[in-house]
Amino acid sequence: MDTAFLLNSLWVMVSTVLVILMIGGFILLETGSTRMKNAGHIAGKTILTFGISSIVFWAVGYGLIFGEGNSILGFSDFFYSGYEVEGLSLSGSVFFLFQLAFAGISITIAFGGFAERAKLSVYVVFAVFFSILVYPFIAHWIWGGGWLAEHGKQDFAGSTVVHLTGAMGALAATLLLKPRLGKYNKDGSANKIDGHNLVFTALSVLFLWVGWFGFNAGSTLSVDGAFFGFVALNTNLAAAAGTIAALAVSWIVMGKADIPMMLNGTLAGLVGITASSGFVDTWAAVVIGLVSGILVFYSIRFFESKQIDDPIFALSVHGAAGVWGTLSTGFFATPELATVGKPGLFYGGGFDQLGVQAMGVLASGAFAFVVSYLILLGMKMVMNGLRVTEDEENIGLDISEHGIYGYPEFVNIEATIRESKRETKVENPSLVTQRPSIN
Template sequence: MKIADVALAVDTVWVMLCAILVIFMQAGFALLEAGSTRMKNAGHIAGKQLLSFSIVALFFWAFGYALTFGEGKWIGTTGWFLNIPAEPGALPTEILYLFQLSFAAVSLAIAWGGFAERAKLSVYIVFGALYTVLIYPVVGHWIWGAEGWLHEWGKQDFAGSTVVHLQGGIAALVATVMLKPRLGKFNKDGTPNLIPGHNQVYSVLGVLIIWLGWFGFNPGSTLTAMDGFFGYVALTTNLAAAAGAVAAMVTIRMLTGKAEIPTILNGVLAALVAITAACAFVEPWAAVIIGAVAGSLTVFSALYFEKKGIDDPIYAFSVHGVAGIWGTLSTGFFASPRLVEKVGIGKAGLFYGGGWTQLGVQALGVAVSAIYVAIVSFLILWILDKISGIRVSEEDELLGLDLSEHGSYGYPEQLSVPQPVKAAATQEEAS
């Protein structure tokens, strides 16, 4: 066997392993979202994650992958149903599909945060399919497509702060505004009421799983294991996440006097989101700064939007949208010349004497991506609302989506009527 064949086999196994890690993040999102919402909706929210992944798998196979990575400047126009033969020495198309599918599924999982606890199940199905065909692939092609116009301009988004997270965050924001707040979230004077999640242990475990999965997300985006660069990407990713946790804890403690667990979790996720664009372009010290800023920023963002009457149940926009914007812009400040040369995309950041060019490209990418996703998400949901409505009835919302949408409760013992327990026969009675 030739050395090139061995190298390809190693890379193929590496990317497949990373795809599995990112797909496993769906389990993390299921635990995080279910734990961060109320018990009466837990089964619905967890089960919806499985349905969501199934929808993305089918529609990304048929259309989404071709639209994202097919030939074309503005959108892919070739490769339907994975009809893209792999070039000699390149990774198999099937492996690349599974890896990129895992990213699209994460993006949709983020969007679902804005729908939580009040959207109809049918809306998840239709919006999920259209998101996978009309929204995610368009921005994905602009930035990651070989002929995409933002890619040609040198936009730096190594693993998807914009492509994956900003898109999901913007869609979540549009949804949560159109669906309006959950019943009981705000008083008549606009002051918010706390609607705590029912299981913080689930939420913590979910974030730990997501953190683990991120080692497939960012390092896997090298698409090769041969030069060992994936280890460097893993380092910057981990440093940022740790800094985000500490910064969020310090920030919320200063503001409220309490080290709130959900806020610490959001700090971890926001930092991971932010470093996703920059992980291959910045030095370790910059990764710590990027993660810390993201962790602190998401605290202020979540409080601000809640004060403005926006009910984002798991703070999807603050964690993924705001942090996605910051992470995308951060390379315009911190991109190191040696790493830019290695990756081969864009220019060095402002703090390295690279001028304002890269920051301008990053800002342009954020703006056009956010506008496109917001407009198309709004149109899809507006049409669905006119046709069948997008929010469940007040009765169903009060009852809980477990029962109203699925006919069974996520915690059935909570609804069962206790029955008298007949004492076991004594040994004397038995004899």
């Protein structure tokens, strides 16, 4: 066994760990961006659904993506047993785990559109169907030698395969689930529903930023020439540019430097560079990040104006930025780095690669949305609805779905304060220390 094989295996295994730790980032992102009464539920279902997607990927997902088949789907290598893969310059088991982590991230993104109103059973069932009928098709088309790969579709680490696919699942869910209670008024105006912990949200973005080095740089699958360092550099530049751009545009348009918008800009920059990180020069990475940060600001405002309630902003961060990131290689891919497909428009490649990228976006996005929508529509009919009752939504999914709060001490304090007010018959309740509502 040669040294290169061992080093490649070690590098991709480290990258796999970084990608799986991004699940922790998504836990903090979702809990911090939503209300306290749903924190435990969101954290728990994220771990549960990653477990489900892992088993499904082992049983059938890997084979559907990388098995021998046709240009649409693979039909072999089910129930992967750890065998080595011919022609692969690293351990087959490590490669399997790396791809499993990507599949788990995609379904986690999709579940952003379910937040604060879907039944736990819906997460469980949809995780199975998404992991069989949605993600493997698109991953096979682009990464498994399918028809988009035959056309030279560029997606270095998954702006389309992982992020756009997950975002389209989120869009299907949020359309069927309808907005959260109290999100919109009768006149169509939106009420702001703030997340309960901005520190969690900021920390989650830092974790995801670091994890993205495994996501993008790990997709080199090799230590040869240390090219992973260049990919990591592009990744960091785009994230930084997205951060600055989103903060700047929010400050200019809204008159305030909006911190949540800045954090979404960071993530949008990371999503945008994911398709192109191995195909573009550093200056282009900065441009891609800047456009991603501006795009996510206006995308969030657009979806809110259309009364599409997206609590975690998956449609904008992963959807809009995923589309832009995929298209960006059609502009910026260099002749030296375009190991897949052709150079971009700005490097003399004409519109050929841009056309392929656009075709990939349309085909993959439409497929992911339509199939996800049909799956959820069928589930809605069979499972007596996708959404918890109004009473359950009002008290929070921690209690209604699990019988415990994510912050039980806080609830006990609330109860103590209420009881104290009743017993002492406070004449001026404003003199009593006020605590924020559990909502």
